[in-house]
Structure formats: C-alpha cells, structure tokens
Amino acid sequence: MASQTPKAPVKSEPRESKRGIKNPGIYAGTIVVLVIVVIAFVFVPMGGGSGSAISGNGRTLSFGTYAGKPIEYSQGSYMALQVRDLNDRLRQQGLNEENYQLFAYQVYRGAFERTLLRMAAIDSVRNSGGSVTESWLDTKVAENAAFQENGKFSAQKYHDATLAEKLSIRNQIRDDTLYQEYFSDVLGVSPSTKEIAFVKDMAKETRTVEYAAYPLSGFPDAEVAAWGKAHADLFRTLTLSRVTIASSEADAKKLLKNIQDKKTTFEAAAKASSKDAYAQKGGAEGPKYFNELAKELPGKDDAEKLAALKTGELSPVFKTSAGAWSFFRAEAAVAPADLSQAAALASVRDYITRNERGVVEDWAIAKAKELTAAGGAGFVAAAKKAGLAVKSAGPFPINYGDLTVSIYGQSAPMFKNVVPEGSAELSGASTNEKFLTAAFSLAPGSVSEPLILGENALVLKVKEASSAKDDETGAIAFYYPYFYQSKGSAEVRDIFIKSPAFKDDFSNIFFKYFQPAATTKTN
Secondary structure, three states, X not given: OOOOOOOOOOOOOOXXXXXXXXXXXXXXXXXXXXXXXXXXXXXXXXXXXXXXXXXXXXXXXXEEEEOOEEEEEOOOOHHHHHHXXXXXXXXXXXXXXXXXXXXXXXXXXXXXXXXXXXXXXHHHHHHOOOOXXXXXXXXHHHOXXXXXXXXXXXXXXXXXXXXXXXXXXXXXXXXHHHHHHHHHHHHOOOOOHHHHHHHHHHOOEEEEEEEEEEEHHHOOHHHHHHHHHHOHHHHOEEEEXXXXXXXXXXXXXXXXXXXXXXXXXXXXXXXXXXXXXXXXXXXXXXXXXXXXXXXXXXXXXXXXXXXXXXXXXEOOOEEOOOOOEXXXXXXXXXXXXXXXXXXXXXXXXXXXXXXXXXXXXXXXXXXXXXXXXXXXXXHHHHHHHOOOOOEEEEEEOXXXXXXXXXXXXXXXXOOOOOOOOOOHHHOOHHHOHHHHHHHHHOOOOOEOOOEEEXXXXXXXXXXXXXXXXXXXXXXXXXXXXXXXXXXXXXXXXXXXXXXXXXXXXXXXXXXXXXXXXXXXXXX
C-alpha cells in the first residue's frame, strides 16, 4: 500500500444519514500476509477510571504534532480519556499501582497513537471536503445527555450551560462523527463470499512430514582448525598502542608530528588528547587479532601496514571506520597464529560464525545430503545412524507466516500452524519458501534436498498428503473477516505513523515528565 496519507471519500451531500460509499482499495490484493498487527481503533471517546500521573503539574504536554496541530495530554483531553480507558482495561487484567510503572509507557504510547489516528482521520475527511450539516448537529446536541431531563431535551439545562461547554459538546460530536465515518468507509468493506470460500479452500490441502536436522553448531573443531590454518594471516596477533583524534585529520597529523619531534610522549598525547577507550592507559590497547584491526580501518592494506611496523615504530594517520583519525605504535613483533591454543581456536570459530557462515552451512548441507541419498525407505535409518532425531509435523496447509487473528482480545490461528509447539528446528519454516515448496511439491514418500532453516540444515520426508475435512476448516469462514479488518486497520495505522505530516516527540516528553504514582506521592 502506498505510504501517503489516505484520502477519505468526499461528501457530495451534507450529512443527514450514513454514507454508502466504500473504499475497497484499502485491502491490498494478496491473501497470504507475513505479519499481522491488530489495532483496536476506538470510534468514540472513552471515559472512566483514573490514571497514574504525568508529572506536569496540570500543564498541557504536547507529545508531537500532526499536520502542525499538537497531540496533547491535558485534563479532559482525548488523549487523557484514552489513558484512563487503557488503565481500566489493564486493571481488569490485574494491574495495580505497584506494577503500573511496568506498563506506563505502553499505556501512554497507546493513548498517543489513538489520538494521532483520530486527528489524522478527521484531517483527511476535512481535506476531502467532508462535513456534517449544522441542522444535523443541532439535533445531536439536543440529544446529548448533558441537556436531557427525564428523557427529554431541557431548555433550562441548555440555557444554563456556558458557551464554552456548548461549543465543546458540539465540536466533540462533529469530530466523533467524522472519525467514525472515516473508518466506516475505509474499513467497512467486508470480504466477498467467493473470497472467503477461496481462503477456506487454501486450508484443505495438507501435508504431514518427517524431518531431521544437522545443527550448524556441530561444525567440528577439526574443520575450524583447518579453516584457521588456511587463513592464518587473519589470526596474527598485533600488540599496538593508539591515539585517536575526533576533530580532524590535520589535528591528528599535528599531534603525530609533535611526538616524532619529541615535543611530547606518545603516552602523554594519548592521555591528553585521545578519544577512545585506551586514552587513560597511555594508548595501550593490548594484543589484537589482525582481522579485528582490519575491521577498524577502511582497507586490508592499511592493516597490513600496521602488521609491517617494527617494535617502537609509529604508523601514519589512518581514517578509521568510525569516522575518526588514529595513529599507532607497535609494542611488539607480530605473533603468528597459534591454533593449538583453545582460545585461538574459539576465536576462529567465532570469526567463521560471524563472517563466513557459508562455510558452516556448506559443511552441514554436505552431511545432510547423506539423508537425501538414503531415499524415503532409508531416511529414518540414515538419520538414526547419524545420531539425529526424526520428528514429525502436520498435517498443515500452506499457512505462510502461521497466520493468527485477534477476536475479542483473544488470539487464534486462522489455519493449522506449520510449526508445532516444541519444534525448535522448524522455527521460521512457515516463512521459508524452500521448506513449503518441498513439502507441497514432493510426492508422499519422497525426501527433499537439504535446506538451511535457522541454525540447522534440514531434510524432510513427505509422510502423507491429505485433505482437511469441512468441519476442520469451517471456522475459517468466521475468522477471515476479522483477519481482513485487522489487516486493513494495521495498514491505515502504518500510513499515518509513516506520514511526513506526523512529528513524533513522544519518548522525549514522556521520559522528561513521567513519574510512577508511588514516586509522585512521595514527592
């Protein structure tokens, strides 16, 4: 979906009754979605409850702006009402003043975003020419509880109310109406019966698989040592001292010249001018592997220049990867890699894991091919011979992302999950195209080629291809409309959050003024 602020449909007639215009474009074509974020939009102001305090001494706090208008927290403001509503909901779940501070940020952030969504929606309607008629507003104001007595409009109560109170109620009704209309039009579209039937059919074809996994962590020490030996230059040890200057290259060169001219010592220059963790040690950074230093400099050639320094020799000034300027002094001769030491071997393993993961994956895939070669009949025996557990998963449909839907505050899977509980090796399988392709393209009894899934090389065997029964997929017709609406809500939220009209200063203001209730009482 495009990232610009969505436009509400323009009203061609003054508002007397609910519009019938719908906007089906808010739902972006694809049925399979990676991530579902459920947003609970509140269409009318919430009240009740009492919130813990923002320590602003009753002042109005602006947490950001939308289209230049402040998103404010103040007594009786929409954001304050949302804070109270969220507090009430949390109290129903066991929140109390003792643990309030654990939830305070989420409460105020939630209220802030609700306020943003309301402002943005109303702004979109007004920019599109949407409005309500004054005569309609007159009727709704008269029906407001503030002006009712014995179920009827009280002229006396209306007369006794101040002009500010009347205008506040009138504006509140107008804004609430525009807000509700925006989401009614944008999110009021429901999926067609044919679409629901299509999604329901997606869940019918299922697979049950058996699988075994070679963990990448099983990469043997012998392989680590062999790789380290072949790349021994990376694990040479250099013992250096350094001075780091953040201001400019010219300043660094000037200081280096002073040291060379013996106007100051290296150690004194480091303590007085260096801007790094080694300054107070006179610049001494101790032994480092060549590969560590190479990461700190723009090119490998620069690290080689350091490795070529003789004991006591000074290097030229180098621009570092961090954007500063450093020069070095060699404190000892370069020591070759000693892979007989456990610490050195551990460093090689760590380097491979961080920088050469493909080496480990290639090893694991080569091992896993033994399972593929065994075929369906020999799969289980080959896995046991290799010391691997054979596990099963399914039956599951093509449930890309293990889609869930939130209904009445409860989360439920829309389809059967690809990854069953306790199957750590399958973590990420529901979004891995190679896994799903293998599961649904191979014939029963066939074994897949190895594939990398997380921290494992996985081989799977299709145990069974089957079809779910209607009573197993029947709930989808109920779940899918909620899923559909949730997706639309999430997209609208993202559009407003990413809008250039939105300026977010929430964290700065919150941490400047917020104090837990207990602290406020003490002070």
